[in-house]
Amino acid sequence: ESDILTRMESPLEGMQVMDKVEDGSMTYYLLGNPTTLTSDIYRESDGVVTKVTNSPTLKFDLTFDPASKSFAYLSGKVASTTFTTFVTTKWHLTVFSEENGERALAGTGRVPMLLPGGNQLLVGDADNIEIVDTSTGQRRVLLSAASAAPFAVASDGKTLALFNRTTGAVDYFALAGMSTSYERSVKVTGQPTALAFAGAKTLV
Numbered sequence: 244e245s246d247i248l249t250r251m252e253s254p255l256e257g258m259q260v261m262d263k264v265e266d267g268s269m270t271y272y273l274l275g276n277p278t279t280l281t282s283d284i285y286r287e288s289d290g291v292v293t294k295v296t297n298s299p300t301l302k303f304d305l306t307f308d309p310a311s312k313s314f315a316y317l318s319g320k321v322a323s324t325t326f327t328t329f330v331t332t333k334w335h336l337t338v339f340s341e342e343n344g345e346r347a348l349a350g351t352g353r354v355p356m357l358l359p360g361g362n363q364l365l366v367g368d369a370d371n372i373e374i375v376d377t378s379t380g381q382r383r384v385l386l387s388a389a390s391a392a393p394f395a396v397a398s399d400g401k402t403l404a405l406f407n408r409t410t411g412a413v414d415y416f417a418l419a420g421m422s423t424s425y426e427r428s429v430k431v432t433g434q435p436t437a438l439a440f441a442g443a444k445t446l447v
Contacts, residue, residue, distance in 0.1 A: 311361030
């Protein structure tokens with residue numbers, strides 16, 4: 244499944260599929276423009292493609308909450324010649340909804356993940372996983388984690404999985420509001436670079 248993005252057909256000629264999420268009969272694409280080195284979200288429904296965002300930035304690490312119809316991603320202005328080699332002065336943690344538009348939140352991070360309802364998101368930052376209020380931008384540390392340790396949240400927002408580089412296991416935590424409680428650990432082989440939930444299972 245590692246090459247799934249390369250197999251995606253773009254709904255618009257000349258645009259590169261950088262991410263894709265489905266919501267019932269609608270499909271949202273994050274499409275990149277190789278000429279301008281920018282990307283935007285597009286919605287496809289019944290064969291009609293509509294541009295949803297319109298900002299001159301490169302966006303990635305897309306996350307979507309179907310209940311609130313909101314997105315979060317990292318965005319920044321880049322200077323380079325290709326998508327694979329680019330330079331940016333700073334990435335911004337950004338949230339977007341068609342009702343409220345695009346808003347940059349304080350601070351940055353990695354792998355933002357919206358929780359159900361769209362009011363909060365998790366983001367990796369330095370040696371922590373933080374929880375962010377998407378309305379106020381307020382952040383607080385949820386868990387300590389080794390730098391760039393992969394993590395994932397179940398679709399119901401109730402379970403957090405975090406790879407522990409010291410023990411070589413995936414640690415599972417119950418997630419409730421602004422706190423977590425440890426549940427169990429499962430040993431894995433190797434050093435995963437990403438985690439994801441597929442139903443009740445965790446993909447490493």
